[in-house]
Amino acid sequence: MLAILKKDLILLFTNKRDILFMIFYIPFLIFIIDSYEPKWLYLAIIVSYTYITSLSSFYHDIDGKSKYILNSLPMTRDRIVLYKYISIFVYFFVTLVYVGAYLWIINATGLKIVDYFNLEMALKAIPIIMIFTSIVFPSYLLFEPRIAQIIHMVIFLSFFIGMVNLGSLGDKSFIKMIGIFQGNRMLILAIILYLASLIISIKLYRKKDL
Amino acid sequence: MKYILEVNELRKEFKDFTLDNISFNLEPGYIMGFIGPNGAGKSTTIKLIMNLLKKNSGEIKVFGKDHIKYEKEIKDRIGFVYDQNYYYEDLTINQMKSIVASFYSRWDDAQFNYYLKEFNLNPKSKIKTLSKGMKMKFSLAVALSHHADLIIMDEPTSGLDPVFRREVLDILYDIIQDENKSIFFSTHITTDLEKIADYITFINNGKIVFSKSKDEIMESYAIVKGGLELLDGDTRNKFIGLREGKFGFEGLTDDIAGLKNTFGDKILIERASLEDIMVYSVRG
Numbered sequence: 001m002l003a004i005l006k007k008d009l010i011l012l013f014t015n016k017r018d019i020l021f022m023i024f025y026i027p028f029l030i031f032i033i034d035s036y037e038p039k040w041l042y043l044a045i046i047v048s049y050t051y052i053t054s055l056s057s058f059y060h061d062i063d064g065k066s067k068y069i070l071n072s073l074p075m076t077r078d079r080i081v082l083y084k085y086i087s088i089f090v091y092f093f094v095t096l097v098y099v100g101a102y103l104w105i106i107n108a109t110g111l112k113i114v115d116y117f118n119l120e121m122a123l124k125a126i127p128i129i130m131i132f133t134s135i136v137f138p139s140y141l142l143f144e145p146r147i148a149q150i151i152h153m154v155i156f157l158s159f160f161i162g163m164v165n166l167g168s169l170g171d172k173s174f175i176k177m178i179g180i181f182q183g184n185r186m187l188i189l190a191i192i193l194y195l196a197s198l199i200i201s202i203k204l205y206r207k208k209d210l
Numbered sequence: 211m212k213y214i215l216e217v218n219e220l221r222k223e224f225k226d227f228t229l230d231n232i233s234f235n236l237e238p239g240y241i242m243g244f245i246g247p248n249g250a251g252k253s254t255t256i257k258l259i260m261n262l263l264k265k266n267s268g269e270i271k272v273f274g275k276d277h278i279k280y281e282k283e284i285k286d287r288i289g290f291v292y293d294q295n296y297y298y299e300d301l302t303i304n305q306m307k308s309i310v311a312s313f314y315s316r317w318d319d320a321q322f323n324y325y326l327k328e329f330n331l332n333p334k335s336k337i338k339t340l341s342k343g344m345k346m347k348f349s350l351a352v353a354l355s356h357h358a359d360l361i362i363m364d365e366p367t368s369g370l371d372p373v374f375r376r377e378v379l380d381i382l383y384d385i386i387q388d389e390n391k392s393i394f395f396s397t398h399i400t401t402d403l404e405k406i407a408d409y410i411t412f413i414n415n416g417k418i419v420f421s422k423s424k425d426e427i428m429e430s431y432a433i434v435k436g437g438l439e440l441l442d443g444d445t446r447n448k449f450i451g452l453r454e455g456k457f458g459f460e461g462l463t464d465d466i467a468g469l470k471n472t473f474g475d476k477i478l479i480e481r482a483s484l485e486d487i488m489v490y491s492v493r494g
Binding site: 002003015065066069 | 257260261262263264281282283284285286288290292296297298300301305308309310312313314315
């Protein structure tokens with residue numbers, strides 16, 4: 001686990017595209033999601049960062065050309081998939097620290113008032129990230145990359161539209177009205193989906209020709 | 211453990227190609243060359259051994275153990291070199307080394323640094339800035355730095371200059387001085403194998419043509435030259451492959467004694483190279 005985590009973190013901080021994403025995505029979200037409640041912006045940033053970095057790492061190792069190297073190293077396919085699923089929580093904590101520092105600086109400069117840490121939103125982000133990855137990860141194993149990309153885009157854009165809707169309309173928004181963020185329903189759904197997705201992905205990857 | 215690598219009745223079906231129940235074995239302390247034309251099934255076989263492809267049927271044992279059941283343990287003892295670079299291009303040699311090293315239980319930094327020096331590789335260079343030959347050198351340095359007992363290589367010498375190719379062959383030869391280690395490598399450059407291989411496995415169109423010791427192969431095949439008047443329906447059948455020109459023919463045979471008996475001193479018999487064997491067998 002530590003070896004694969006070390007690999008992912010080295011890659012995250014050396015890939016130019018990932019670095020550009022990490023630097024410019026926060027200002028982009030601040031610009032797009034004009035929320036009267038800073039907590040929704042915080043949620044959008046935490047979910048987007050964790051989801052994108054987890055997916056990027058998953059895609060690189062499962063479907064990118066480096067899959068040959070990873071699968072030739074002393075590690076079973078089951079472990080590779082398991083670590084990818086566990087690593088979303090690691091990415092979540094890395095994101096909390098990175099985003100916290102980034103937003104704190106924005107706050108300190110007075111450019112915009114933003115939440116740089118919000119426990120309520122951080123806890124709400126976890127089931128959302130789990131649900132997104134639980135749907136998208138196995139689709140990369142089940143379908144050809146083009147179709148999996150479409151599924152990813154649909155999910156990500158839906159989230160984005162939901163966040164813009166929530167940010168601009170608050171309690172009158174569609175998201176609030178259907179009550180997605182209320183109670184423990186979402187967490188329970190996320191846990192069931194996450195476990196089912198993990199088992200399906202392990203089985204699919206076991207049989208996959210690389 | 212009698213064999214370091216055992217492949218039995220291995221089958222893999224694709225839409226337009228089938229690896230057809232192939233079998234061969236490699237003993238510890240030897241080098242086996244895996245030859246065949248493009249698309250014959252060499253890379254497919256190597257990917258199956260490394261569990262990058264899933265077999266339809268058959269058995270693969272490495273170090274006497276099933277290659278999937280004991281995958282982690284087996285891969286810890288395998289050094290691999292592939293025909294192209296699959297390492298992360300944006301990383302430097304040192305960064306990539308640091309990633310790979312964490313996976314192996316017997317990684318040896320001193321050995322890796324030794325090979326970097328030998329191959330004139332700068333640890334601070336990014337992998338994407340390396341030439342094809344340099345990338346191959348880097349792969350080789352990684353494969354040789356964790357005390358692997360089996361080195362598996364897919365076309366390791368293609369694209370390399372003759373000086374470095376010879377250097378690689380010398381290194382491989384040094385490795386198998388340890389009689390517990392073996393090397394299995396596919397190549398198009400059959401002259402490399404003539405220098406160092408102990409066994410040759412020849413695959414064509416998904417089927418094994420032969421898997422024998424190099425000496426046995428060199429003794430059983432020959433190039434025969436003679437006049438066109440010697441060829442008729444019966445004698446043609448004694449050749450695996452035949453090339454006819456204006457002034458005579460040249461063919462590959464594995465029935466040297468039979469042809470000597472039939473033609474006596476009307477024919478010229480020469481030693482066949484591995485390339486001759488491969489080309490005539492494929493072309494017919």
